[in-house]
Amino acid sequence: MARTIKEIQNEIIAKKESTVELQSLTSDSKSAIWRLWTYIVATAIWAHERIVEKNALNSRPHTLNWYREQALNYIYGSQLIWEDGYFQFDEDQVQESDKIIKHCAVSERLFDEVQKSLKATGAPIENVEELISEYYYNQVGIIRMKVATEDDQGVIKRLDEGQLTSFEYYMNEIKNAGNQLFIESLDGDRIHIELEVYVDPLVVYVDEENPDNPENGKSLKDFATFPVEDAIKEYVETLEFNGAIVPTYLVDRIQEALGTRLVLLRKLEIATSTERFNHEILSQVVVGLPDTPNTTELESVVLVDDSDSKLDGAFYVPAAGYFNYQDSKISLTYKPYNLQTSNNF
Numbered sequence: 001m002a003r004t005i006k007e008i009q010n011e012i013i014a015k016k017e018s019t020v021e022l023q024s025l026t027s028d029s030k031s032a033i034w035r036l037w038t039y040i041v042a043t044a045i046w047a048h049e050r051i052v053e054k055n056a057l058n059s060r061p062h063t064l065n066w067y068r069e070q071a072l073n074y075i076y077g078s079q080l081i082w083e084d085g086y087f088q089f090d091e092d093q094v095q096e097s098d099k100i101i102k103h104c105a106v107s108e109r110l111f112d113e114v115q116k117s118l119k120a121t122g123a124p125i126e127n128v129e130e131l132i133s134e135y136y137y138n139q140v141g142i143i144r145m146k147v148a149t150e151d152d153q154g155v156i157k158r159l160d161e162g163q164l165t166s167f168e169y170y171m172n173e174i175k176n177a178g179n180q181l182f183i184e185s186l187d188g189d190r191i192h193i194e195l196e197v198y199v200d201p202l203v204v205y206v207d208e209e210n211p212d213n214p215e216n217g218k219s220l221k222d223f224a225t226f227p228v229e230d231a232i233k234e235y236v237e238t239l240e241f242n243g244a245i246v247p248t249y250l251v252d253r254i255q256e257a258l259g260t261r262l263v264l265l266r267k268l269e270i271a272t273s274t275e276r277f278n279h280e281i282l283s284q285v286v287v288g289l290p291d292t293p294n295t296t297e298l299e300s301v302v303l304v305d306d307s308d309s310k311l312d313g314a315f316y317v318p319a320a321g322y323f324n325y326q327d328s329k330i331s332l333t334y335k336p337y338n339l340q341t342s343n344n345f
Contacts, residue, residue: 009042071104103148105242146321159185188324194267198337203259227258244315261337270301272319
């Protein structure tokens with residue numbers, strides 16, 4: 001945004017104060033000649049910056065980052081106006097608190113990915129209908145936008161139906177002609193984690209005879225903290241929006257927790273509440289996708305299942321763009337780490 005005339009004039013005056021040759025200009029009168037000249041020059045610079053800003057906005061290529069920027073600048077309940085060659089909000093009515101889109105991720109799949117995927121099957125592409133069907137089923141050429149807001153405590157949540165409808169209308173007004181947008185705002189994905197953690201019994205409380213003891217895992221120095229659980233919560237909640245959960249990184253983070261000596265990840269499963277079937281995301285980690293492309297049921301994605309000693313997926317990008325840790329299930333089994341007496345070593 002271009003600077004105001006006052007901001008520019010203040011910068012000129014500050015420069016004058018630091019210039020030895022201009023120290024004799026000391027009058028504080030607003031009508032002093034030197035002050036009038038600073039105002040005239042500031043006005044000329046301001047007009048120039050406005051022209052440059054307008055030209056930049058009109059000629060700026062609408063990249064994926066541009067779409068994300070426009071989403072984050074969306075003002076809920078404010079009217080769009082057409083001015084200087086583009087849609088914008090009335091700056092006098094803009095308040096930061098009205099910007100409800102707090103998180104946004106934008107992606108796009110290219111058309112040649114469809115051709116590559118069809119060729120990989122070894123089946124010849126015999127007709128245009130087959131290509132078009134695959135094109136739209138995989139949403140190729142469509143800009144996908146995942147958006148979310150936050151509650152008063154800063155917890156990420158989905159947009160309500162009214163907010164989403166208004167936002168979709170806004171994006172369709174400002175987008176490039178010919179572009180197709182797929183906008184979604186979903187409940188956070190839920191995680192089911194099963195861990196076996198060997199800890200130092202001198203630092204972390206362990207009741208080996210009673211694995212269900214709610215005191216298990218507490219720090220012996222501070223009974224108000226659970227180092228392993230805190231590490232898991234911090235890892236999940238500090239993931240960037242649309243960032244992938246990586247089993248290896250999760251174990252590394254837990255391994256750094258106070259008193260932790262060995263971490264065995266037995267199971268990592270993701271439950272996604274999908275209103276629109278997200279084929280692209282699920283295909284990253286799942287073998288055997290469901291045949292029905294539309295569902296409102298929970299879709300379960302297994303990343304780790306130690307029962308078959310196989311890593312089912314290297315990472316998972318949440319369909320909603322974020323995880324709902326509060327409704328997730330974390331199952332921890334604590335055991336003392338003792339090389340001298342344990343039969344496990």
